[in-house]
Amino acid sequence: MKTEVLIIGGGVIGASIAHQLAKYNLDIILVEKASDVCMGTSKANSAMIHSGFNIDGGTLKGKLALAANKVVKQLCQDLDVDLVKPLGSITVGFEESDLEKMKKTMENGIKNGIQGMRLLDQQELHEMEPHLNPEAKYGLFEPETGIINPFEYTVALAENAVINGAKVMLDTEVLDIMIENKTVKGVKTNKGNIEAKVIINAAGLYADKIAAMVEDIDFEIKPRKGQYFLYDKKWGNILTYTIYSAPTKVSKGMIVVPTIDGNILAGSNAEALEDKTDLRTTAEALDQIYTSTISHLFPELPRMGDVITTFTGLRAASSNEDFIIEAAKTVKGMINVAGIQSPGLTSAPAIAVMVEELVRAQNLELDFTPKANYEKGRKAPVMLAELSYDERNALIEKEPAYGEIICRCESISKGEINDAIHRPVPATNMDAIKRRVRAGMGRCQGGFCGPKVLDILSRELNISPLEVTQKGNASFVLAARNKELPLAEGDQKNEKIRI
Amino acid sequence: MKKLEYDLVVIGGGPAGLAAALEARKNGVKKILICERAPYLGGILQQCIHNGFGLQYFKEELTGPEYASRFIDAVEQSDIDVKLGTMVMEILEDKKIISVNREDGMFEIGTKALILAMGCRERTRGAITIPGSRPAGIMTAGTAQSYVNLEGLIPGKEVVILGSGDIGLIMARRLTLEGVNVKGVIELMPYSTGLIRNKVQCLDDFNIPLLLSHSIVEVHGKDRLEGVTIARVDQKLKPIHGTEQYISCDTLLLSVGLIPENELSSKLGCEIDTVTRGPVVNEKRITNIPWVFACGNVLHVHDLVDNVTQEAEIAGRAAADLINQAAAEVEKDVVIRHDQNIGYVVPQHIDALNNKEKTVKFFLRVKNPDEHVRLVVKDNFDQVLLNLKKTIVEPGTMVTFNLPRELVTKDTSSISISIAREQAE
């Protein structure tokens, strides 16, 4: 297989780069080792479009975040992606010392060009967020912060790239990089070799490993874990703005925020790790987040009960804590995009533009003339819940599957699930469906619709139900058919728990 | 949008919805519609292929589908309309119901009365936040039951079950009969939360251990579940350090409780009891909204379907009274109170002047297991109305009793129910 541009990684960064370069007459392949795009850090974060008010504008990440804020609204409009911006944030403080920090943050924000920031007194703070802990004294309001659904955003970017001719290869892992005469020649993957003129490394936590396949590198990516609570929609009205707790010694930048879908997301702590695959949530950390932040800010939020799920995100922290976006030093045709921790989701469109410039600067005989029939948008999937009754009826008349409800908690129809399986970037497993249409994301977490979604997947993909996976690879949902397992085997195989 | 008109709409075609509709028909209601989301009637019973249903109501032992078929046959022979594959999306205050299906699209049904019979859903892992990774192979016992009994598919080969709820116990036996190694059932509480008969017939008879006062502290595995770490818990239900044990398994089934499915009811404005998580009702199963009735698992989680049927019949009769304008005009509300040994009592209040039925049947659950207790019912004059002996009470088994109507007078304003250890003579 052969291409011109090969992008490693189907997170928001790889997808943004594919989307950006697909504007030109370039052959593009994006490879992703997972069974779907947006399976890494891009799916587990705070889902905020940071305005940049609390970021150092002198750093690369600061510059790119501020630049991206100028384009993200138009981009989301083109791609038909939900974005709530401006929504605004409030940093909440309890101590006199918090107020001092807030004043500094406000100065920083003004320096970064954020307008309309102001300090709130206790009364105004509680008028704006009546469910806050009554003891909260100080507030810093900032109007520009937004929220987005990172899955939807990443999928939309990748879909637009595919519509414009790029190819997305899922379940494809880069194992090595081929180099000749100090120039990259392509990649070796589990699906065979792919020749390429330029390779863009957007491998998230593994960007150091990929970069080191080419040359000796002077950076390292360390995972830093953050854990979250996701609350049932019934708590959706507990707040209006995105809420930051004033940084303390134990926790910095903890947030309680609304999500695009009306849930409440709360987290996250920061734990330095070695293991890049450690996505476990732990009782200690969750307890700590709950006591120090969640119940401290919003005492009404419960520890359990209405918690739909808890999850972990891993920040890809580089040694110098800033983004590393540069060409390889000794080999031609290799661009590294590493250390993309927060605000990477925000910065993605600006990162993609910077990568385009770096690719051009490689002088690699690539055709950068704009595509003649370029499509700047994509047809967003049908979401019945967002349509009027009459609009739904028009659809159901044409395709009755839109009238067959599969997921009872989120009211998702069979038609929407069928669509997800046949999109430009297809959903081929249970979790991929869940992320695209929210089937199984509701209160019962797939208890009722799980068997039905599995059945639809097996029919539409023409595979056995036993081959359907939860999230790709060997994550099979089921093990056998009835009557297939031998009965009552030897003692050893029939061992029970003993205390 | 298509518009239909009925006298009575029943949401849910499980045992509750079926019995309620039939009873309303018997009592003279003419135009009845059952909306059922599934492509078949019978509700959860269709996946309960084991026996043990109907011992009280039919005085014989039936499987779930057999029990359901008695009511389904009766509905099919009647002039009750049924819409299958039809999901009720919204209930509007002006007695209109918005539903959707393949044939009619989104459509509106006007009605005089509404019976809620949506059943319940299972608690999930997220709701109880077990720490650890997120591998495949973790599902609720009911989901597993639906795979095995409706699809002929087996979730795993080595299974650990968390929670001793009835569905988990039933599945322990079901999977063992399919050749699966069910390694044990882990229960947080110091007692089993399911029916005693299920513990004996589903675990003891198959040598499956039940580990009381234990919990799962971590799940392991990346793609598919590889094992769980269990630990003993102390009296405060906190894991005891040093008692951890790793158990390899590819499947974890959760049987940690059921929650009435009341999103539609809450949105409409039904008052919800924070303990039962179902609507607050009187003895006729009328919610705080006078044209809305509730019965079955949507009201409170029952452990016997026979009780569901009886309760649904009460709701069906009361709805018929409303529609036929035979309901008493004047009402006098009697509040039902209970002591702290009791978790909840249904109904939560009764009408002192309703004299149609001779007795009022109460359902209650105790908070903790106990032996040799007395259930005492008093009125607001401290008069003892009932004093019943109960040899064993436990949270997993509903306690029921009948209060004769004649004991409730027009002067009664409250009734209190208590459960206490019998005093030694």
Ligand SMILES: Cc1cc2nc3c(=O)[nH]c(=O)nc-3n(C[C@H](O)[C@H](O)[C@H](O)COP(=O)(O)OP(=O)(O)OC[C@H]3O[C@@H](n4cnc5c(N)ncnc54)[C@H](O)[C@@H]3O)c2cc1C
């Ligand atoms: C706790 C937390 C909170 C955050 N909150 C925010 C926020 O509110 N706002 C914000 O702007 N940013 C936030 N971020 C940062 C943001 O999530 C990341 O910057 C962004 O998701 C990084 O995207 P990515 O594409 O670089 O990485 P990823 O999404 O991890 O994508 C990398 C992809 O590369 C693939 N890959 C790796 N190795 C290979 C290989 N050998 N072959 C093929 N594919 C490979 C991986 O499978 C993965 O899908 C947060 C991050 C964390 C962890």
Ligand SMILES: Cc1cc2nc3c(=O)[nH]c(=O)nc-3n(C[C@H](O)[C@H](O)[C@H](O)COP(=O)(O)OP(=O)(O)OC[C@H]3O[C@@H](n4cnc5c(N)ncnc54)[C@H](O)[C@@H]3O)c2cc1C
């Ligand atoms: C997984 C599971 C296993 C069980 N096993 C047993 C057992 O072995 N023995 C036992 O005695 N009891 C068992 N129970 C309890 C059992 O549910 C009750 O005994 C009985 O089935 C309850 O009857 P119901 O009609 O209230 O609810 P269900 O049987 O649950 O029926 C409710 C019906 O309402 C429909 N519905 C819900 N929402 C809507 C809507 N919006 N629009 C249209 N239709 C809707 C559902 O599709 C369903 O068919 C089990 C419960 C569950 C959840």
